[in-house]
Amino acid sequence: MNHLEELRSKKGFICDMDGVIYHGNRLLPGVTEFVDWLHRENKSFLFLTNSSERSPRELQQKLGRMGLDVDESHFYTSALATAAFLANQSPGCTAYVIGAPGLVNALYDVGITMNDVDPDYVIAGETTGYNYETIIKAVGYVQRGARLIATNSDLTGPSEQGIIPACRALVAPIELATGKQAYYVGKPNPLMMRTGLRMLGVHSEEAAMIGDRMDTDIVAGMESGLDTVLVLSGCTSRSDVENYAYRPRHILSGVGDIPPAHV
The missing domain is CATH 3.40.50.1000 (HAD superfamily/HAD-like)
Structure with missing residues (x-):
């Protein structure tokens, strides 16, 4: 063979x-x-x-728009893996999330709520809504005891525009400013x-x-x-x-x- x-x-x-x-x-x-x-x-x-940006249904629809018919049950994302990990580690915890709706919804679905005062975790995934203000907030929470979790350790990803920064590149400034390493859940x-x-x-x-x-x-x-x-x-x-x-x-x-x- x-x-x-x-x-x-x-x-x-x-x-x-x-x-x-x-x-x-x-x-x-x-x-x-x-x-x-x-x-x-x-x-x-x-x-x-x-990628933590989209839910399985959105991924199914994305493929559908390209002409591929695949059932929703065939998708699993780092957002879902992160939500499952936190639901197991710390049920009912709160989080400050740097990420897209796919990540936020996965966290909501397992009972994790958003908190921008004293969150238990700072959770970072891919997002286009990332700025200096976000970094300052995240650094402050981690310095005050929030644990840093990232959906995946990809530094870059492919796109139609070429190679673009991915999750680890977005988390790096928070790690460098706090001296704390994120725990990366994805592959x-x-x-x-x-x-x-x-x-x-x-x-x-x-x-x-x-x-x-x-x-x-x-x-x-x-x-x-x-x-x-x-x-x-x-x-x-x-x-x-x-x-x-x-x-x-x-x-x-x-x-x-x-x-x-x-x-």
């Missing part, structure tokens, strides 16, 4: 989204064929994204991967992780015991792989390389 046949025989697939399925509002080549193949072969699959944190495998209902050796980043997707898959697939359709080029001490099992130009070509 060659490498690709071995990959195709997996029961479950965990896929990153940005740089794997789409760039901004543009579907990447081969994605429709890949999703059709997942459905046709009755594979378990989950779109697992470190490569195994918390998120374990939840993903539970949602798929498969064991790690029966699953593959597909992503465009060595430092989140590939390391997360490798450390969680999944087969790893790096696609070159997002942030990483083939030469970038040489900068890491570990290797993906497969390097493909995009997810369109996974389904067998129809004869």
Whole structure:
């Protein structure tokens, strides 16, 4: 059995989204064929994204606008993972949130309320509404005892405008000004991967992780015991792989390389 046949025989697939399925509002080549193949072969699959901006329903609708019909149950985000982590650690806690509606709603759904006086946590995710005032407030809360949580550790992300700053770049000023390190919940944190495998209902050796980043997707898959697939359709080029001490099992130009070509 060659490498690709071995990959195709997996029961479950965990896929990153940005740089794997789409760039901004543009579907990447081969994605429709890949999703059709997942459905046709009755594979378990989950779109697992470190982006915290959108809810699963919004992600479903975003793909729908691009012509892909995927049920809402196939999405899991770092916002949901962060909410689940805090609901378990500190039920009923309060938070100052730097983030988009997807994060705020995920926190509301588990009973975490917003507090801009004396929050238990400062929670940071991706947002366009980020400014110096936000940083000053967050720094003050952390200095007064709030714990710093971040949805994901991505420094940058792909977009239609090119590479843009992501969550870790937004959290860095707060970390530097307070001397406190954030706890990062999303990939490569195994918390998120374990939840993903539970949602798929498969064991790690029966699953593959597909992503465009060595430092989140590939390391997360490798450390969680999944087969790893790096696609070159997002942030990483083939030469970038040489900068890491570990290797993906497969390097493909995009997810369109996974389904067998129809004869």
